[in-house]
Amino acid sequence: MEKKKIKIAILSISSLLMISMTASAILADIQAYFVGVDPSLISMVLTIPALMGLVFAFASGPLSLRLPKKSLVIFGLVCGLTGGMIALLFGSISIYVLLGCSLLLGIAQGMNSTMSMALIADYFVAEESGALMGLQSAFVNGGSMVLLFSSGMLAGISWQMSYLVYLVFIPVIFLVIKNLPKDQAPAHAEEKHAEKSAKLNARVYFTALTMFLFGVFLFVFQTNIALYVAGKGLGDASTSGLINTSMSAAGMLTGILFGRMQRVLKKLVIPVSLLVGGMGMLLIFVLGSLPSLFIGAMCCGFCLATINPAGTFQAANAVHPSISSLAIAIVTAATSVGIFVSPIVSNGVASFAGGNIEIKFLLAAVGLAAVGVMSFVGNAILDKKQTI
Incomplete structure (x- = not known):
């Protein structure tokens, strides 16, 4: 109870x-x-x-x-x-x-x-x-x-x-x-006595880096989807609202099923999440149609609702319980920094490419896929060091 x-x-x-x-x-x-x-x-x-x-x-x-x-x-x-x-x-x-x-x-x-x-x-x-x-x-x-x-x-x-x-x-x-x-x-x-010796470790900082890059690339979708819809003549503000709602709906369903996904995918949860988000961004870049925007939104919703709990879970379990709050705070702050930096990075790349908004979604697709690979390799290395 x-x-x-x-x-x-x-x-x-x-x-x-x-x-x-x-x-x-x-x-x-x-x-x-x-x-x-x-x-x-x-x-x-x-x-x-x-x-x-x-x-x-x-x-x-x-x-x-x-x-x-x-x-x-x-x-x-x-x-x-x-x-x-x-x-x-x-x-x-x-x-x-x-x-x-x-x-x-x-x-x-x-x-x-x-x-x-x-x-x-x-x-x-x-x-x-x-x-x-x-x-x-x-x-x-x-x-x-x-x-x-x-x-x-x-x-x-x-x-x-x-x-x-x-x-x-x-x-x-x-x-x-x-x-x-x-x-x-x-x-x-009863673990108060262990707090002084408890320290943050490499896995916490690596997870924070992963979450920072996730914030940079995934939030290209949320900051640009309304501009993309209007620029391509695919609808108005209400259309953008429906696309964002489909992202939230996919995220809600994913969150409910996250426990089962984690049991099945185990350490692959974060890499798979990032790759699905990258596929959604790539679909928008390649097709650019209204249905592709909705499918891309749902892929991004899946990614968002999966990586947030997975990253937090990984950071919290990498340290002594007495400082898990500190580890979670670092990961959460890293994500927020990534979100803040996202429009600066994507707008800079788009300006370099002549103001082409589509290039932002290609950037996000490549970036999310690369971070997914980085996450898989980095955690494998950390696991190996931990067993030595």
Whole structure:
């Protein structure tokens, strides 16, 4: 019963991890409302949570060694609720109020993305841990689908009303208070004496490198698919929305099945995931038709929902349990850095190729395949060294 309560708390937190993306549907309305404001400043309403998320994803690891994880989770959830409510009530006053709210949302996003995985590593072991990490990924994708749809419907009334979805933080806060233990996981309480000797190792850093490159190449899809659809005359914003929804739906289904996949593929999970993502990108580059975009989106959704729990599971199990939170924080932060760098890299390559947007998908296809091979070879070498 205790573990069931902990699962409910973790999955409820996970369902809100993509809530800051609801701003993507209202950026045009915000720009129309704040006449004369620099468009790059408007876009920061969406990008600031990612940057703050990077900072707090990394910081939450060391903090969790000194403070109860339950307290950190509640702090993050309260920051998210506060940011959403200020935006709802006072966001129309100034763009800088919205940017301040985005800072609070970034704190919530970064802190709880690390803590949700760290809690799984604390309270669950072996296959149960891997299966729950996959289910966590499913809730991230499923939650984002519901939140994006709800905020889009509310935005039809006014763009400020889309922030009403942030009221969902309230029941989640109560679920966490009720179901999540405040003390350290019992299995690790007696291991305090080992913390001083516990160290990060080569596998953690190699996994972080893999996740960084994954972020660089996979998020070429999310940052360019709307431009590709519009540029090729394949549809409008609603078409891009459906393609992104198919990616989330594939990710949700993959997350549910992740436990079984991990049992079958074992150490091949990450390489296979990256190769499937690369195949999706290649399909878009070669065919470029609307059906290929949907299939490519589902391949990318599979890759995203597989590699996130697999990479986290690998990093958490590579170190002493007392510092698993720190290992998870490093891997999560590496992914965020990759996502941030992604448009810089892809735009640079596209500019070099004469502004051809298709070349970005070729870059992503080759990059993901290469990282898949690198992951397989690198982990094989680390396994060999470990047995010596």
